[in-house]
Amino acid sequence: MKRLPIGILGSGKGSNCRAILERIRSGDLAAEARVVISDVLDAPILDIAREFSVANAYLPPGQFRTRLEPEAEEELVKMLRGAGVGLVVLAGFMRVLRAPMLRAFPQRIINIHPSLLPKFTGLEAWKQALAAGEKVTGCTVHYVDERVDHGQIIAQREVAILPDDTPERLHARIQILEHELYPAVIAQFCQQYRGRSL
């Protein structure tokens, strides 16, 4: 079976990466994880890649805090192209991507965010939703563009906010849905890939 080659980028704990790799391993997702790359040397997401025997790499990000140094971003493009990646999956990657990546992978970079975008972009979006007194929040998978948590929305799932919710409990429920939604969206890309429209 033709498998979509994906590359996963993340800076943190990697629970979405794990969910994706588990679905691939169980045969539910017709993708092939070619590489996992992190801008954080000791990020748990790299340990998860090793646990699943997926090629992995640390990418030194350079001097900036919220984006990659241009040379680092060019290097990232090379790494992903070298691995034959057709879809770039951001899973908790804490840097804004710019022209080198966006030009190299047009409409081929997706991200997951813990809110119902366009509401609550940026950090700790579940806390923002709680503080705003929302009754419902959720998670969104979207195409990545040059703005933070912006770009065409592909799919969303809703999570009810309960009267006695804490940020931790709400975030945990959102993450459970993320782990369903992200593999489901990647499965749609896999279908297009098999039909050769990707």
Ligand code: GRF
């Ligand atoms: C997720 O909540 C995702 O929505 C956001 O970053 C978090 C990554 O979590 N973009 P994990 O590293 O996949 O556990």
